[in-house]
Amino acid sequence: MGASGASGKNLVLKLENANLIGVITASTAKHQKDAIGAEDYKLLGEVTNTPSAAVNNGVILTMDKSTWTVTGTSYLTSLSIGEGSSITAPEGSKVTLTVNGAAKPIKAGATYKGNIVLTVTNG
DSSP states (O other): OOSTTOOTTSEEEEEESOEEEEOOOOEEEEESSSSOOGGGGGGTTOEEEEEOOOSSSOEEEEEESOEEEEOSOEEEEEEEEOTTOEEEOOTTEEEEEEETTEEEOOOTTEEEEEEEEEEEEEO
């Protein structure tokens, strides 16, 4: 299921004719307690997710005639920006894209793979 090259560990998301405002990202999950015993079984599903680079799971995003307004740092492993799609920042901010640490232009028709980071800054 999902995009070519995707495995069961990846989050695969396809935006089609969509307008999304928010963050799409890999994350690190941390339980409320480091060691959860039988008496704390209800805490198993209680985790805090912090945006971070993918470690053992990817985030694969394909955009088709869609707009994504990025509101915070987002970590992806594959990004395809189809024709008619755009990535923007909220008014008064700008979004930048790096792939494996190198700045890249955000443009329709492009596909990026690697350690992708979208960062939002004021101004």
